[in-house]
Amino acid sequence: MIGFSLTDEQKLFQEAIRDFARREVAPIAREYDEREEYPVQVLRRMGELGYLGVPFPEELGGAGGDSIMAALMSEEMGYVSAGIYLGVYVHVFLALNAIARFGSESQLRDYLRPGIAGQKVGAWAFAEPDAGSDPGSMTTRAVRDGDDYVIDGTKMYITNGSIADFVVLTAITDPAQGMKGLSLFIVDTKTPGFAVARTLRKLGVRASDTAELSFTGCRIPADALLGAENVGFMNAMRVLTAGRIVSAGFALGTARAAFDQSLRHVKERRAFGQAVGDFQGIQWQFADMALELECARLLAWQAAWLSDQGLPHIKEASMAKLYATEMCARITGQAVLLHGASGYMADSDVQRFYRDVKVMEIGEGTSHIQRNTIARQVGL
């Protein structure tokens, strides 16, 4: 059976999160972008309201939602502020998701449950100064020492890095095995040897926090290992594949916001004695943008549906992420053009959207890496 409509529960959820995003996030989006500061109160509030638990089963303290709901949440939050939502996204869909999938009883209690409630903030630390696309170049080490592991290394471009209570970290536990020698750990940021080396300024998503993190003789108990030893790469890829579906929804949201604002603008703005939207060339541009939005939504929902059915979806998740993020970059760029100079000004939303979305083509596997994945999946 194929269905293209949301269930009543999904529709109610969509309305509720849309209302939250427009009432509580939209009004502060520009301010925090300009301050280059992360409004952590949004994450905490989403915890109070139960939104951070959307993708997790009720028995783990979650709301028992499905992947479509996760994509809907990302779309509605991406519609108002990609910068503010990025911190929520990384916390929920990367850090907490890894713990929900692979965590021990004590990790679920100490990190997942408080994370879902918005009482503790998580970060996901995979990238390093010399290892982003290529995890085989990672150098962060975790060496077993009695009942502990000792971590040494540097993690780079880490969202929530300077505000996190805990970091889900990848580190080498068996250097002889390359990528098969990586493991995941949960590091409490109060642990001696953990430090925020510096916070990083950015082109876009300025309302998110990005930091370089250093680990120097950072001693954590052996039970901070997340999942089994030396399967960290495979486990991280599972988390990232799920995240790609959600990030497709995220990009779709920002693209839709750019489309809606542009539509309003071309109906109001006049040139050569008529509304800009009356020029056929402009109308065709809107037709193409509408088509691309629909394609992105169908790809995202298809991947979400496959994931919820427990069916293979690596190719579809990469396609959804790749298409939606590149589409979003195209549409936000066109939105600035359609607004003319007013769209280029600092107080316009579309310039913020345009700056914000470039990261979507870079994070969680660049567009090149998504194409590599798709090529492998089709047999190359």
Ligand SMILES: Cc1cc2nc3c(=O)[nH]c(=O)nc-3n(C[C@H](O)[C@H](O)[C@H](O)COP(=O)(O)OP(=O)(O)OC[C@H]3O[C@@H](n4cnc5c(N)ncnc54)[C@H](O)[C@@H]3O)c2cc1C
């Ligand atoms: C704002 C922001 C927030 C981020 N947040 C996080 C976070 O929370 N946690 C985290 O771990 N990371 C985070 N990142 C890092 C992000 O995941 C990496 O930047 C990304 O994986 C790319 O790695 P890189 O920057 O090292 O680029 P590189 O890997 O150095 O790539 C450089 C170029 O080479 C291309 N390339 C590399 N390998 C191939 C190949 N095999 N085939 C074709 N082309 C290739 C890439 O596509 C890219 O165009 C964040 C980045 C940004 C910008």
